[in-house]
Amino acid sequence: MKKTARRKKDKAWTMAVPLYLFTIVFVVIPLIYIVVLSFLQKDVLWGVTNQFTLNNYAKMFDPVYGKTFLDSLKLAFATTLITTLMGYPFGYFMARLAPNRRNFVMLLVVVPFWTNALVRIYGWMILLRTKGVLNQALLALGIVDEPIKILYTYGAVLIGMVYSLLPFMILPVYSSVEKMDWSLVEAARDLGAGRIKAFFTVTLKLTLPGVLSGFVLVFVPSIGLFFLADLLGGGKIMLVGNLIKNQLLQARDWPFGAALSVVLMLMTFLIIFLYRKLTHSKDLEGFF
């Protein structure tokens, strides 16, 4: 009996072999290659030499690149802050709806996640351009005398970021509010806590894993959305993502691009690690 169990296990293992191989060949090895590449010297014209160097990392402290890093982080923080302020109430109210209405709102939130990001950004271009819908409306209402420039500014990029990443805050918050034990809030109220106090001492604390998960899901991608910055910022707003793209495709400095990617990746791992430490859970709340 024991023998058959053992044999069964051995055979089951073979089914994971393709996944194993594919992951090693197309995920693990390429990542190792990038790390190696980031320590190599760029050749004068094209390609890389086998010389070990730390220059690619030192280069990041160059004020020009340092500024891009800071700008990109600032934008990511601003995006995370606004999505939290908008997304938390949304997720909270959504979780308190009656089940059938809740499912309908859920569907409406998830649909944009399936639709093409470019299409949605393009919609904002139509709305925000100088001769666009928003300006026409403002002019017609007499709020402004001449069209204001919104498209191709920092503000437009921020709007696009918040808009694209808002569902990633709403869904985890919703999932943690929905799971929450309401009797604890009632207990706090019974013990004399006001509505607001009960919210801050009980509800917010209990739903914190959802908010933190939202932080991760919004912050991490916001650093790399180069096409969003290109389209809504008109190429004037540089993110770390744009920097990497330019190093690869224009400056042709692959080792520097690799070093930037390694730093970005380490930042991502650090954020996920912190999340796991803070919430004591392995998976991101509300994500699958």
Add this chain to the structure above:
Amino acid sequence: MKQRKMHLSSLYLAFVLVLMYLPVLMVVIYSFNDSKSDVSWAGFTLEWYGKMLHNSSLMEALRNSIVLAVSSCAISAVIGTIGAVGLVRCNFKTKGLLENAAMLPIMIPEIILGMVFLAFFSFLNLPFGMMTLILAHTTFCIPYIFIVVKGRLVGIDKSIGEAARDLGASEFRMFFDITLPLVAPAVASGTLLAFAMSLDDVVISFFVTGAQTNTLPIKIYSQIKLGVSPEINALCTVMLVFTFILILISGRVGKTRKNRTISKEEQRR
């Protein structure tokens, strides 16, 4: 008091939802506008759809996108499904490590994955084009399917499979007769999600595509960069319709799955 609160929260939900759908709605409305560049409404037309259909480079990009999504989803459905089945049923030291590594493609920012593939494929001297696109898309499609199938497998009663084995079914028959039918809805919904992701991907495709091969999102990206044009509105609208069809199908799949689990619970009672 309570009634008014309810209204306020509904109002907020509605407000955010309107903001969410406004840009999408703009794209659809202006695809029917009979004016090349003007914002004002100049009458209903299907001209832009006709122009789109006769634009051979757009149609080629559409064909490429479909070929790419279908082939990478097919490969990743096989690898992801049997991988999940194999991993759930056995226990070895590197299992946790492998699971983490397999999830990496959807954990790290897309741009890094794109850069990693660009550097790695040129290191291998692979010609950039459909093949590199399929390899890259397969890599990020696997996690979606893997995680959905794994989630479903955990909820399945293990004794069903053991019973089949005790009755003499081979490993092979057990997989096809027992496991696969049970996880089929999960495979379908995971694959649909992966399909949508592949069809929409800009960032990774941008890095791994060759000069000759355009996918639809890449084509749209390069055109939008030049500004707003009604032809792109028409194309975007078509893509939206595509996506809605996918969502409808996936909703169907989800429903049958739900019904099945409910009936199973009822049987148990």
